[in-house]
Amino acid sequence: MNHSLNLTWETYTASWKAATAAEKYALFAQSLDPQCVYNDPQAATHGWQELTAYMDAFHQQVPGGHFQTKTFSTHHQQSLATWNMLDGKDQVIGEGTSYGQYNGDGKLVAMTGFFAAA
Structure with missing residues (x-):
């Protein structure tokens, strides 16, 4: 396993739990390209601002919601x-x-x- 990519992934994952845009951006700076794209069954975003807005909407639906990695593989x-x-x-x-x-x-x-959309 590539430990640096695992650290990058966990830093990105932590951004989903961060409470403020400033906290998210600090984590993004360590883990995300500014032009990153995010897609899931419910949304498609481009860049940090759109991703932050989507994360904020997620927290409106699931206060305190966050993610925990179970398995991670890379190549x-x-x-x-x-x-x-x-x-x-x-x-x-x-x-x-x-x-x-x-x-x-x-x-x-x-x-x-990828997940089962509600």
């Missing part, structure tokens, strides 16, 4: 992670899989989530 600047979605009380409320693509600097340029 050739790509990763596959399985995860649990947790609510603000750390109860598992969903699960899914995400595919990541990384640039030469080890930052995420694309994140694609």
Whole structure:
């Protein structure tokens, strides 16, 4: 496993739990390319501002919601992670899989989530 990509992934994952845009942007600076794209069954975003807005909408629906990586594998600047979605009380409320693509600097340029949409 590429530990630097795993650290990048976990830093990105932590941004979903961050309470403020400033906290998110600090984590994004460590883990995401500014032009990153994010896709899942419910949304498609481009760049940090759109991703932050989507994360804020997620927190409106699931206060304190965040993600916990269960498995992580990587090769050739790509990763596959399985995860649990947790609510603000750390109860598992969903699960899914995400595919990541990384640039030469080890930052995420694309994140694609797969889960059963409500």
